[in-house]
Amino acid sequence: MSEAEKARAATIFDVARLAGVSHQTVSRVLNDLPNVRPATRDRVERAITQLRYVPSQAARALVTRRSRTIGLITTGAPDFGPSSTALHFNEAAREARYAVIMSSMLETDPASLRAAAEMLVRQNVEAVVLVAAHRSALEAVQGVELGVPLVAVASQGAAIAHRVTIDQFEGARRAVSHLVELGHRDIRHLAGPTDSLDASERDRGWRDVLAANGLDAVEPLIGDWTPASGYRLGARLATDASSTAVFVANDQMALGVIHALADAGRRVPEDVSIVAFDDIPEAEHFSPPLTTVRQDFDQLGRDAMSTVLTLLGDEQAENPPMRVPTLMVRASTAEVSRMPEVSRTTAAVAGSSGSRRGRRS
Known part of the structure; x- marks a missing residue:
């Protein structure tokens, strides 16, 4: 293809790619509109010159008409x-x-x-x-x-x-810190899918708080966000008498966990405290009402x-600030001192021996 043919074949999208901007920015430059930074305008004009771009009738329509x-x-x-x-x-x-x-x-x-x-x-x-x-x-x-x-x-x-984004890491830190402040030392985690961006950040927040407090992080169980997976994995958690608290990666799985614990004869929060994530509309109507992290x-x-x-x-606009979620404290969490004597004793033993454990589930 000759240089002239290349020039005739160039489109507004070619100019945008070469300049590293959107086609709307090219449109604003072609129409000499405001809100284009001088450096950006210069890149677009150099790309137009390099490609020998001449807008076609169709391109002119694209330049002058916004689709909204x-x-x-x-x-x-x-x-x-x-x-x-x-x-x-x-x-x-x-x-x-x-x-x-x-x-x-x-x-x-x-x-x-x-x-x-x-x-x-x-x-x-x-x-x-x-x-x-x-x-x-x-x-x-x-x-x-x-x-x-x-x-x-x-x-x-x-x-x-x-x-x-919403700061999933900080939300998880607030949830787990709440459990630590209540005296819990063996805090399990029911995580979301391994490919989930949010689940990964919540897992990282859980680990961060435990490490900061010298507590062991038992490898989390992996769910799929559904109540059914919460119930299935909650049945496994119910067999661990040393665990006094669970951080669940979302409210739906927490519903399944509470159901499984109840079926196993373990009460929330008397035997096990539960904190979750999302604050779905039903969360405050769980039995008991769910302590969870509210996302806006x-x-x-x-x-x-x-x-x-x-x-x-403005092509160079900055991202908005990361939003920080809010911990909604309800009845599914309680101080270890409010738990039955047998559970308090188990929790104390688990906490004192935690540094010697390297368990995997």
């Missing part, structure tokens, strides 16, 4: 957190007079996720928001050039330029939309 549409990709099962975030993102977009095109994916293999993102771009969305439940979802989009801003809702992902999914969805709007006006 955002693409939203949700991954994994329709669990409470991701579903609530998507709902509130849609509400925030509607209030900003944007439409949302959604693509929901249960499985997140790289090829399918990239295809979903490219499909949204072909529908002329101004940005793409990815609600990433699993590590594989983030890995699939890292380094992919869409030509539009990409915002990830994810608790990890340093390689993603624009990300909004309303604000998270709005943070995602706010970031999109900021990026559409």
Whole structure:
């Protein structure tokens, strides 16, 4: 292909890729609109010159017309957190007079996720928001050039330029610190799936608090977020008389754990204290009402939309601050001193010998 043919073949997306910006930023430069930083404008102009880009009639329509549409990709099962975030993102977009095109994916293999993102771009969305439940979802989009801003809702992902999140690590630290303050020394953990970004951060917070207090971290049991897995693994936890507290990675699994403990004749919180994560609407109506970590999914969805709007006006915009969740203390946790004598004795023995144990479940 000759240089002239290359120039004629160049598109606004080619310019955007070469300059490292979105096609909306190229549009603003071509139309001499404000809200483009001088350094960014210079990169775009150099890319236009290098590619000898001349807008076609179709490209001019793209330059001068905004679709006011955002693409939203949700991954994994329709669990409470991701579903609530998507709902509130849609509400925030509607209030900003944007439409949302959604693509929901249960499985997140790289090829399918990239295809979903490219499909949204072909529908002329101004940005793409990815609600990433699993590590594989983030890995699939890292380094992919869409030509539009990409915002990830994810608790990890340093390689993603624009990300909004709730601090899962700090939330877990607050939950486990609460148990330590109540006098518990043998604190088990029922974790979420190994590929889950949130589960990994909650596991890390649990380990951090135990290490800071000189307590052993018995290898956690791994659930799948469902009450059924909580019940199955809770039955195993019920056989461990030395354990006086469990940090459960989400409320649904905690429901199953409480059920399993009750079936085994162990009471919550008299025999075992339970603290969980999410604060689903039903949590305060568990029996007993559940101590859990509340996440503000309303604000998270709005943070995602706010970031999109900021990026559409300024390619170099910074991410919003990480939100810190709130511990909601209810009746499922209690001081060790309030537990029956046999449980207090067991807990004391477990605590004094904890440094000598290296158990694995």
